[in-house]
Amino acid sequence: MTAADETIASLDHPVRPDADRLRHGAVIFAMLGEPTRLELLWLMTEGPQTVTALVDAVGASRTSVSQHLAKLRHAGVVDVVREGRTARYSLRGGHVERLVREGLNHADHVVSGEQPHG
Numbered sequence: 001m002t003a004a005d006e007t008i009a010s011l012d013h014p015v016r017p018d019a020d021r022l023r024h025g026a027v028i029f030a031m032l033g034e035p036t037r038l039e040l041l042w043l044m045t046e047g048p049q050t051v052t053a054l055v056d057a058v059g060a061s062r063t064s065v066s067q068h069l070a071k072l073r074h075a076g077v078v079d080v081v082r083e084g085r086t087a088r089y090s091l092r093g094g095h096v097e098r099l100v101r102e103g104l105n106h107a108d109h110v111v112s113g114e115q116p117h118g
Contacts, residue, residue, distance in 0.1 A: 031075045037068045041100045048088035
């Protein structure tokens with residue numbers, strides 16, 4: 001199997017999910033179920049973000065953004081890389097990015113009235 005085949009294969013996991021996978025999937029969806037967290041995740045689809053950049057973008061308090069980021073990190077949805085006193089938050093993998101983008105693409109269809117497509 002080539003690296004390209006492995007990348008394509010990783011997009012779909014056709015095995016029926018067991019209880020642990022269903023529980024973790026529900027945790028991820030719960031993290032997406034809060035508008036500020038969803039906006040933070042959407043901002044991270046553009047690349048790693050500092051807390052300051054996220055605070056400025058969403059207009060929430062630093063404390064609130066930090067609490068949301070801690071929940072996202074604890075749920076395994078985001079990673080943090082520290083560079084001195086600066087922390088950069090990023091999405092944990094392509095599955096999370098696709099989930100965020102697809103959820104918001106679906107919302108765009110609902111809000112705009114545009115017909116769904118395949």
